[in-house]
Amino acid sequence: MILNLIFIFITCIIIWKASDGFEVASEYIGRNLTDGVRGATINAIGSSMPELFTTLWFLFVLHNRDGFAGGIGTTAGSAIFNGMIIPAVVILAVIGYGLAKKVTVSRKVILRDGISLILAEIALIFLISGTSLSWWHGLILMALYGVYVTFMLMTMGSSEEEEDEEEETEEEDNGESNSWVKSLLTLDLEPLLIKGAINTTNAWTLLVVSMLIIGGSCALLVHACEGFATSLGIHTYFIAVVLASAATSVPDTIISYRDAMDGEYDDAVANALGSNIFDVCFALGLPLFIYCLIYGDISMSPETVENVTELRVILLISTVVAFFIYLIGDGMGKLKAVLLLAIYAMFTFFIVSKAYEAEWAISFGDFLRSLAP
Secondary structure: HHHHHHHHHHHHHHHHHHHHHHHHHHHHOOOOOOOOHHHHHHHHHHHHHHHHHHHHHHHHOOOHHHHHHHHHHHHHHHHHHHHHHHHHHHHHHHHHOOOOOOEEOOHHHHHHHHHHHHHHHHHHHHHHHOOEOOOOHHHHHHHHHHHHHHHHHHHHOOOOHHHHHHHHHHHOOOOOOOOHHHHHHHHOOOHHOOOOOOOHHHHHHHHHHHHHHHHHHHHHHHHHHHHHHHHOOHHHHHHHHHHHHHHHOOHHHHHHHHHHEEEEEOHHHHHHHHHHHHHHHHHHHHHHHHHHHHOOOOOOOOHHHHHHHHHHHHHHHHHHHHHHHHHHHOOHHHHHHHHHHHHHHHHHHHHHHHHHOOHOOOOOOOOHHHOOO
């Protein structure tokens, strides 16, 4: 048990460090996107690579029933983490460092990404409502994300052309003070792969290497979660919902925190919401699509159907509640941060209670399933 927990912690560090490199590369590649749009697309995709790879590994390592339960547990659990923990961290950090008395986010960003996320979750509830899944379920989920990205790009305003030169200059001489060995040991990929100014070639190289490292660490995460669940005598799904989702959400949290520290509150919140849309649609849709094309349809056990149904309903309810918390008032202060943290704490308590078959959790689960179509 302790060894598996250590492995989970190690994967958190590796995912975090590799995602830093992915973030640098993806931000350069998407440098011409405007604020808000960049947070909801490039930043969100970059920080959500761990969810995508973890879902892939859950499906291809555990296969069929357990694999899909672990995959949707990771993506949906991560979405709840992103929607509650990340905004709360942003609010408390900004207020704690005295940068502002509250976080003010554009209502346009909240409405755009919040409504898009709610629609995606409603689609997920209706789409995954039977006992079997096929490749076309994954295709529809990916298509929904394609519609979202297309809408974002079509409604994007003109970007600042001067940013290109400024960002190249800022990347020059980066990492000169770091030795090659130190960078390798700390997985500081940027100075290892980018010598001098960043350009399209070395940005793509950094992107690919970062993805490979993230993918490998996510494989270790899946095995560690499976071993930890076995040692506790519970289903892997419950570990995926809580621990795997939190581990894969580390990059999202760090990116939003950095944006908030730079005063880019729109990007900080848009990254969290955009990551959720990516998680629900693409990070779940692509693995499902690939797996079913190779191995055929997935047949879910009654237990998996029960757990997945409850999780989808909780995801939608928590998102709607969080949406109104973001929207009501002229900013987000400590009270809203506490409310968001309380919602996540209640969610975690329910998942843990359900894992050990607490009577109240089973009854509440029955209620949640009654709300699903």
